[in-house]
Amino acid sequence: MSMLIPDPLEPFLIFHPWLLNLAFACGARFREFAVTTFFFEVFLIEQDLIQAPYRLNFLGILSTENGTPATIGFFSKEKTPFIAFVLGGPGSGKGTQCAKIAEAFGFTHLSAGDLLRKEISSNSENGAMILATITEGKIVPSGVTIKLIRREMESIENNKFLIDGFPRSEENRIAFERITGVEPNIVLFFDCPEDEMVKRVLGRKQGRVDDNIDTIKKRLKVFAALNLPVINHYTRRGKVYKINAVGTIDEVFEKVRQVFDDCKQMIK
Numbered sequence: 594m595s596m597l598i599p600d601p602l603e604p605f606l607i608f609h610p611w612l613l614n615l616a617f618a619c620g621a622r623f624r625e626f627a628v629t630t631f632f633f634e635v636f637l638i639e640q641d642l643i644q645a646p647y648r649l650n651f652l653g654i655l656s657t658e659n660g661t662p663a664t665i666g667f668f669s670k671e672k673t674p675f676i677a678f679v680l681g682g683p684g685s686g687k688g689t690q691c692a693k694i695a696e697a698f699g700f701t702h703l704s705a706g707d708l709l710r711k712e713i714s715s716n717s718e719n720g721a722m723i724l725a726t727i728t729e730g731k732i733v734p735s736g737v738t739i740k741l742i743r744r745e746m747e748s749i750e751n752n753k754f755l756i757d758g759f760p761r762s763e764e765n766r767i768a769f770e771r772i773t774g775v776e777p778n779i780v781l782f783f784d785c786p787e788d789e790m791v792k793r794v795l796g797r798k799q800g801r802v803d804d805n806i807d808t809i810k811k812r813l814k815v816f817a818a819l820n821l822p823v824i825n826h827y828t829r830r831g832k833v834y835k836i837n838a839v840g841t842i843d844e845v846f847e848k849v850r851q852v853f854d855d856c857k858q859m860i861k
């Protein structure tokens with residue numbers, strides 16, 4: 594485990610211009626993160642795509658329950674897990690395929706959406722904010738989501754994780770990589786036409802607050818604006834396996850199986 598001294602200050606930089614000035618005095622690496630995050634955040638709030646008050650929640654990432662500073666880069670070299678991010682629009686079939694991958698290849702399936710919904714039903718301090726955000730089809734502050742993912746990863750012995758529905762935005766991605774110190778090994782992208790996604794979501798009938806036509810339209814807009822840039826980033830990094838999500842569940846899984854068979858050498 595490593596501790597990088599300046600990181601605990603990062604969340605403050607986002608909100609306090611005078612601390613931004615301090616960052617400039619502290620070195621290039623710190624400065625780059627602070628400036629990028631600041632301008633990106635302003636853009637997202639202006640576009641009404643994220644919750645404005647997330648800055649305060651972002652503090653949650655860097656504090657731990659016992660009050661000691663959080664460790665940045667929380668995987669030891671010996672225990673760096675194999676991570677597959679699973680992305681795609683709402684209803685593209687991420688959750689369905691993750692369940693099959695987990696069973697066939699021994700992965701632990703962590704769904705960011707499920708973890709957030711669990712927070713709502715457990716009446717946690719962030720429950721009301723998460724419910725309002727999901728109902729609006731927007732993205733929950735990274736700090737909140739990463740804390741939940743991190744908690745699960747730390748409590749599970751398995752070393753192979755499917756992280757479903759995360760990162761949803763460049764801000765999610767940058768925060769995750771900064772905090773964990775790792776990138777995903779691969780990224781699955783389920784490519785599905787919008788009309789098929791709408792049909793699947795409306796047919797899901799699981800009582801989700803966001804499975805209605807108004808929220809779906811917003812989620813599709815958020816997906817195009819915020820999630821596609823993440824997919825483009827990892828495409829440039831040579832990590833994306835794009836899967837045509839049209840077809841029966843088993844037909845799609847055959848394409849997925851091929852990806853994991855091809856990656857067997859990388860998966861310990």
Ligand SMILES: Nc1ncnc2c1ncn2[C@@H]1O[C@H](COP(=O)(O)OP(=O)(O)OP(=O)(O)O)[C@@H](O)[C@H]1O
Pocket residue numbers: 681682683684685686687688689690706758793794796797798838839840841842843845
């Ligand atoms: N290939 C498929 N063909 C038809 N229906 C499918 C297919 N894959 C999944 N479904 C159905 O579509 C609905 C949405 O699937 P799923 O929940 O897996 O999508 P998702 O990408 O995880 O969605 P979300 O991001 O909204 O959680 C479910 O009812 C599921 O049974």
Ligand SMILES: Nc1ccn([C@H]2C[C@H](O)[C@@H](COP(=O)(O)O)O2)c(=O)n1
Pocket residue numbers: 683705706707709726727730731732733734738757758759760761765803812
């Ligand atoms: N990284 C994430 C993942 C999910 N959410 C919120 C917003 C989504 O519309 C909702 C449902 O997620 P899904 O089950 O479709 O993966 O959860 C988020 O804010 N950030």
